[in-house]
Amino acid sequence: xxxxxxxxxxxxxxxxxxxxxxxxxxxxxxxxxxxxxxxxxxxxxxxxxxxxxxxxxxxxxxxxxxxxxxxxxxxxxxxxxxxxxxxxxxxxxxxxxxxxxxxxxxxxxxxxxxxxxxxxxxxxxxxxxxxxxxxxxxxxxxxxxxxxxxxxxxxxxxxxxxxxxxxxxxxxxxxxxxxxxxxxxxxxxxxxxxxxxxxxxxxxxxxxx
Numbered sequence: 196x197x198x199x200x201x202x203x204x205x206x207x208x209x210x211x212x213x214x215x216x217x218x219x220x221x222x223x224x225x226x227x228x229x230x231x232x233x234x235x236x237x238x239x240x241x242x243x244x245x246x247x248x249x250x251x252x253x254x255x256x257x258x259x260x261x262x263x264x265x266x267x268x269x270x271x272x273x274x275x276x277x278x279x280x281x282x283x284x285x286x287x288x289x290x291x292x293x294x295x296x297x298x299x300x301x302x303x304x305x306x307x308x309x310x311x312x313x314x315x316x317x318x319x320x321x322x323x324x325x326x327x328x329x330x331x332x333x334x335x336x337x338x339x340x341x342x343x344x345x346x347x348x349x350x351x352x353x354x355x356x357x358x359x360x361x362x363x364x365x366x367x368x369x370x371x372x373x374x375x376x377x378x379x380x381x382x383x384x385x386x387x388x389x390x391x392x393x394x395x396x397x398x399x400x401x402x403x404x
Contacts, residue, residue: 252311253371259362260375262324263382264304265317267297269328270355273336277348282341283397286348293352293389300385303378310374326358345398353393353403360386 274297277290308315323329332351339347359382366379393399 251372252375253369255366255369256372256375257311257313259366259370259379260304260307260311261313261318262362263359264301264308264315265319266324266327266355266359267301267304268317269333270352271297271301272333273328273348273351276333276336277344277352280340281345281348283345285396286345286398289392289396290348290352296385296389300378300382303381307375307378311372326355326362328355342398346401349393349396349399350403353390356386356390356393360390 271294274290274294278287278294281287281290305315319327328351336344336347336351363379363382363386367376367383370376370379394403
């Protein structure tokens, strides 16, 4: 199984497991080489090649960017609805600004996918991942009106911000690419700021409990 196609476990656990798989795979792929004499290994070893962008990426890097990209894409769809339909003006303003920020992050995430040699396809399509705005969530939002719509949006966006921040913290501590860790740190900072603002919005106490 491709480690990126694991069942929809908790995100932090997925990233930890991806790192463990990467380490385990490296340790478990060369039993024959270990049993061969060292002199034979030296003769048969291929020349060292310059790492490519993909080979320099760890499983944690790959798992993080392939999760964060669709998470932002789905959140943008919900924020677009909120920018048009939220009953509370401050919620609409928040949705507009957050959507702009999430779209800017998407540009950086897609650029990172390209540098890592990864496809832009959503490997989590159809998975019910924590913090991911699903098709059902979007349908529920379209069916809601007034303050009920605002509460639904606030709750879903809060979950998206919290979960994506948690995954990004795992990338910061366990990722192998400096550019991926740098982007993850920027995402965490943005989410902490957005969460603090969201919790002060009208209706947030009732929506978030």
